[in-house]
Amino acid sequence: MKKYIYILILFFCSVSFSNDELARQYEYADKLFNDQNYFEAITEFKRLSFFDEKNVYAYESNYKIGIAYKYGGFYDNSVFYLSHAIRTTENIDERIQAEFQIVRCNILRKTTDRALQLLSQMEKDSVYSNHQNEIHYWKGWSYMISDRWDSAAESFANISDDHELKILSEQVSNDKYSVTFARVISYILPGAGQFYTGNYLSGLMSLAWNVLWGYLTINSFIENRAFDGVAIGSLLWLRFYRGNIQNAEKLAVQKNIEIANTALLYLMENYRGEKP
Amino acid sequence: MNSPLITRFIFLFVFLSLINAQDKNGYFSLENRLKFGNFLFCKGDYIRAIDEYNFVLTKQNNDTLKFKIALAYQKLERYDESENSFKELFTSQQFGSEAKFEYFKTLYLSDKFETMHKRIADDSFIESSISDKLKRLYNLKHLYSSKSIEDSSKFFQPFNQNESIELLKFYVRKQNLDNKSPALAAVLSAIIPGLGKVYTENYGDGITAFLLTGVLTFLAIDNFNADHNFRGWLFTTLAAYFYAGNIYGSAASAVLFNANVRMNFDSDLTLFLNKNNHFSSNSNLFCK
Amino acid sequence: MINKNVIVIIFLFPLLLFGQVETNKWQTHKIDYQLSVPQKKEYILNTANLSTVVISSAQIVYYSLFSEYDGDNCPFHPSCSAFFVEAVERTNILQGSLMFADRFTRDMNFFKGYHSYSIHSTGKFFDPVYNYELLPTKNLVELKKSENE
Numbered sequence: 001m002k003k004y005i006y007i008l009i010l011f012f013c014s015v016s017f018s019n020d021e022l023a024r025q026y027e028y029a030d031k032l033f034n035d036q037n038y039f040e041a042i043t044e045f046k047r048l049s050f051f052d053e054k055n056v057y058a059y060e061s062n063y064k065i066g067i068a069y070k071y072g073g074f075y076d077n078s079v080f081y082l083s084h085a086i087r088t089t090e091n092i093d094e095r096i097q098a099e100f101q102i103v104r105c106n107i108l109r110k111t112t113d114r115a116l117q118l119l120s121q122m123e124k125d126s127v128y129s130n131h132q133n134e135i136h137y138w139k140g141w142s143y144m145i146s147d148r149w150d151s152a153a154e155s156f157a158n159i160s161d162d163h164e165l166k167i168l169s170e171q172v173s174n175d176k177y178s179v180t181f182a183r184v185i186s187y188i189l190p191g192a193g194q195f196y197t198g199n200y201l202s203g204l205m206s207l208a209w210n211v212l213w214g215y216l217t218i219n220s221f222i223e224n225r226a227f228d229g230v231a232i233g234s235l236l237w238l239r240f241y242r243g244n245i246q247n248a249e250k251l252a253v254q255k256n257i258e259i260a261n262t263a264l265l266y267l268m269e270n271y272r273g274e275k276p
Numbered sequence: 277m278n279s280p281l282i283t284r285f286i287f288l289f290v291f292l293s294l295i296n297a298q299d300k301n302g303y304f305s306l307e308n309r310l311k312f313g314n315f316l317f318c319k320g321d322y323i324r325a326i327d328e329y330n331f332v333l334t335k336q337n338n339d340t341l342k343f344k345i346a347l348a349y350q351k352l353e354r355y356d357e358s359e360n361s362f363k364e365l366f367t368s369q370q371f372g373s374e375a376k377f378e379y380f381k382t383l384y385l386s387d388k389f390e391t392m393h394k395r396i397a398d399d400s401f402i403e404s405s406i407s408d409k410l411k412r413l414y415n416l417k418h419l420y421s422s423k424s425i426e427d428s429s430k431f432f433q434p435f436n437q438n439e440s441i442e443l444l445k446f447y448v449r450k451q452n453l454d455n456k457s458p459a460l461a462a463v464l465s466a467i468i469p470g471l472g473k474v475y476t477e478n479y480g481d482g483i484t485a486f487l488l489t490g491v492l493t494f495l496a497i498d499n500f501n502a503d504h505n506f507r508g509w510l511f512t513t514l515a516a517y518f519y520a521g522n523i524y525g526s527a528a529s530a531v532l533f534n535a536n537v538r539m540n541f542d543s544d545l546t547l548f549l550n551k552n553n554h555f556s557s558n559s560n561l562f563c564k
Numbered sequence: 565m566i567n568k569n570v571i572v573i574i575f576l577f578p579l580l581l582f583g584q585v586e587t588n589k590w591q592t593h594k595i596d597y598q599l600s601v602p603q604k605k606e607y608i609l610n611t612a613n614l615s616t617v618v619i620s621s622a623q624i625v626y627y628s629l630f631s632e633y634d635g636d637n638c639p640f641h642p643s644c645s646a647f648f649v650e651a652v653e654r655t656n657i658l659q660g661s662l663m664f665a666d667r668f669t670r671d672m673n674f675f676k677g678y679h680s681y682s683i684h685s686t687g688k689f690f691d692p693v694y695n696y697e698l699l700p701t702k703n704l705v706e707l708k709k710s711e712n713e
Contacts, residue, residue, distance in 0.1 A: 021302055039589050043324050050312050051303050073593025074584045108595060145597055206633050243635030257599050264597040275595075323586045352587045458698070480675035488669055521665020528666065528696040532680075535695075535704040542705070 022048065026057055030064070038068035058088035063098055070101070075109040096131060103138050104276035112146040133159050140165055141276055144267070147260050149173035164273065172263045179252045186248035190241060193248025197255045206244040213237035306332055313341075318563035322348035339368045343375060344562060350378065355386035377406040377413075384413050389421050408434045416549065419450055420542055442552070446545055453541065455534050458527040465526035469519055472526025476533045485522040489515055610649075615657040623649050640681075641688040644671060650693045663696045 029044035042065050049061040062085035069078035082105070085098045099122065106115035119139050122128045128135060136158040143152035144165070150173040156166035177197050186193035190210035194203030213236045220229035267275070302308070313328030326348050329341040346361030359382050365375035383392040396402070396414055411434035418431075431447060432440045456476050465472030469489040473482030496511035610620040623645055631645065638644050647667050652660030670676060670691075681689035694707050 025303055036592060038592060039586075043327070046316070046321070046324065047303055047312050050315055051308070071592050072586075072590050073595075074586065076584045147599055202632065205629075209633050239634050239637070243633050243637075246635045247633055254602070257601055261598045261601070264599070268595065268597050320585065323589065352585065354587065478680060480673045481670050484673040485669045488672060517661075518665050518669060521662045522669060524659070524662035525666025525669065525696070528663070528698055531698055531701065531704065532695050534701045535708060538701060538705050539708055542709075 022052055022056060025051070026060065029061070033064055033068060036071070038071045042068045042072075055088060059085050059091075059094055062088060063094070063101075066098070066101060066105075070105055070108065075105045078105045092127060096128065100131075100134060100138065103142075107138065107142050107145055107276040110145060112142040115142045137274070138276070140169065144169060144264070145276075149176070149260070149263075164271075168263060168266070172259060175259050176256045177252045179249055179256070182248045182252040183245055186245045190244040191248075193245070194251055197248070197252050199251045202247060202251060206240075206247060209240045210237070210244060213240055306335055310341075314562070317344060317348065320351075322352050339365060339370050342368075343371045343378075346375070346378065350382050350385065353385075355382050358382045359386075373406045376402065377409055380410055380413060384417050387420075389417055392417060412439075419446060419545055442548075446541075446548070449541060453534075453537055455537065456530040458530040461526040461530040462523050465523045469522050472523070473529055476526065476529040478529055481525075481529070485518070485525070489519050489522065492518060610653060612653065616649075616653055619649050619652050619657075619660075638671070639676070639689055640667070640671065640691040641684040641686050642692070644668065647691070647693060651696070654693055655697060659697075663693070666696060667691070 025044065025048045029041055029048055032038075032044055033041035045061040045065045045068070048057055049055075049065075052058065052061070062081050066078045066081035066085060069075070069081060079102055082098045082102045086095050089095055089098075099118070103115045103118050103122075106112065106118065116139060119135050119142070123132070123135050136155045140152045140155035140159075143149070143155060149169045153166050153169035153173060156163040156169060160166070182193035182196050184193075185196060186206075189207075191203035191205075191207035194200070194206060213232060217229050217233040217237050220226070220232060303312070309328045310332050313325045313332065316322075316325035316328065326345050329345050332338065333341055333345075342361065342365055346358050346365065349355070349358035349361060359379060362375045362379035362382060365371050366379075368375060380392060380396070383389075383395070392414065396410065402410060415431050415434065428447065432443070435443060461472035461475050463472075464475050465485070468486070470482035470484070470486035473479075473485055492511050492515035496508050496515055499505075499511060500508035608620065609624065610616040626645055631643075640647070642650060644664070644667060648660065648664040651663040654660075655663070676689070681691055684690035692711070694704065699707070
């Protein structure tokens, strides 16, 4: 009797010995992955899933290939392998993990509309009830990347009122200039929009041109040179008046991009929390 | 009593392990690397397939793999590497003529028409099995080139009847490409400002040029008549400047017209060739 | 005039089939969250030779005094002044001036754009200098093809 038990034990030992090959391959690929050697890691994970006929490691290899592609900037491939990973697993947690990674790929790919669409679907799904904070977090990121900072602030506020990124987003949306306001005040007083955005030299130049052409136009009418007045008024004054409004708008947009980029640069280089 | 039992156990253990672990050499055995490489190749992951094949080639000589590597480089549009890899296979028994054809196809794909022309002329060892295929390739490339086209009997000789009918319309179109002469455009614009632009089918630009030079000339004459000499000369200079500019512009617009005609022809031809897949890829040979 | 759709289809087709193809071994991709900054006008003094010095300094004065403030009037990319400077740089002062006169005339045309020009990413008519350099057809076709890619 003892003999048979021994033999049985030995048999299982040897089975695990052959499965070792898969496990060893997984460890090897995973080591490459952890060493951030992502190109090679993809090769080895692909090798693993090629020989893994029983799909023991199907989820892990597809998931990690997806993540490695993400680090390489191949977001389409990444989404492809992550969706594949979802299809190979029944485990809810694993699926959710891959779903979130797909969202993050979309954020990085700057297809934030798609990311937001996926997140809203997840929000309605009861499966994700324990993950609401994570959903809000990535919604906030999608908004930040697509330059919609007040929506971002709202999303982060759902997590906590003093969330670091909520404060940042609020600050950015407060710091931003209103493009419409810059336009409107430039309609009223040429150069005012440029002053509002802090471009004093441009403001002065715009004002000066408009004063010059305005003076010449009005002066022509006063001196009864109506033709000159119409010519200068329509060809030059109007041109510079319109130009002033466009200039104010352009400078406001430029300033806003600068402000947003400062914040995004901070996120890139100094932010310590989880990034897509 | 004990020691034979242990020996027996050890023997059993090794035996059972062998049964379970068929791939004794593991996933990195030559055979397995080859299998994996083939899988990658057919999945279109050429860059990794090349790595696997190259490893196998360090251990054994295999022309199929060399050929597939060259094909993979061609697919990746790394044409220089592809060319060199195909060149090495020219002497291969199994793939010699195929490699030669693929080599010329690489030249075709990388737009090296001159080299292709020269090599085909120099090479006296082109097997008859590929010479027709090659001629077809060459003649098609000819349609893209700016050289004048061969006469029709020579051009259509390597194609079968259906292909000839399809290609006839491109051949005729190529022969009668609607070209405008820059010199004629310039002369026309010198006679009547803007006429050259009308000739190159830029009607709006032609009328504008005519009006612009006309108004400036009128202003010049008007000012001279009113004894405003300075203004007269100013407008004369401007009129002369735009007159000259229009002559130059008409010639330039004829050149541009010709370039656009060529571009349209080339893109139509490319679309036609892609759709009809006259040179369906060789990877079908290796993948189902 | 060039059928853009054709070109788009040709380039999209392989993408749809194979996803993103890795053509080389790659390293980790540097992620950039930042928004793309619209191209600013260049204020560079070109000291290649006398005529370019004159032209480019005139351009700087023109930009900083007038162009910024009289609105966005040029329907072309590159803008008329940039076209002039580039034309002089690529050819010579005489040919450049003639090219500029021609550009100016085309700018005056009310019905422009219905056939000859493709649309640049800035939303303007793309009208590059090399189109008017009187290059041999073959070279011009090559330049135009590389621009499409």
